[in-house]
Amino acid sequence: MDSIIDALVFGCGIYILYHTYIMKRDGVIPKGVMINKDMVIPKDADIAGFILNMFWKGIIVGLSACLSGIIGILSVEVVALQRFATIFSFVFFGVLIVFIVFLKKAQKKFLHIG
Numbered sequence: 001m002d003s004i005i006d007a008l009v010f011g012c013g014i015y016i017l018y019h020t021y022i023m024k025r026d027g028v029i030p031k032g033v034m035i036n037k038d039m040v041i042p043k044d045a046d047i048a049g050f051i052l053n054m055f056w057k058g059i060i061v062g063l064s065a066c067l068s069g070i071i072g073i074l075s076v077e078v079v080a081l082q083r084f085a086t087i088f089s090f091v092f093f094g095v096l097i098v099f100i101v102f103l104k105k106a107q108k109k110f111l112h113i114g
Helices: 002-026 047-077 079-111
Strands: none
Touching (some): 047 079
16 A cells, blocks of 8 residues: 555656646746646746746655655565664655745745735
8 A cells, every 4th residue: 555655746847847847848837837727827926936946856856756656665675774764754745845935935936816
């Protein structure tokens, strides 16, 4: 059961990294990670500023999700990694909370949402 959750966390990390890459490459904010699917971006929004502000934060949270998932999956087979996997799960949870706080602030500042 734990490895299924860890695989989902890893998959979410890949999804976040992909959306962050698309955001930087195309100069648009894909709906799903950085903004909700039902949000409407106002005409006066600073999309370039939002992308610049959130790009590396998205990379960090995506990589930490991938790392947490991989360590969790490996800890099922390697007993020595179990304690480290638990610690890193808490670290990832902290990174995720900080990311959400930064995301909400960036949405207000650059996109005038919220």
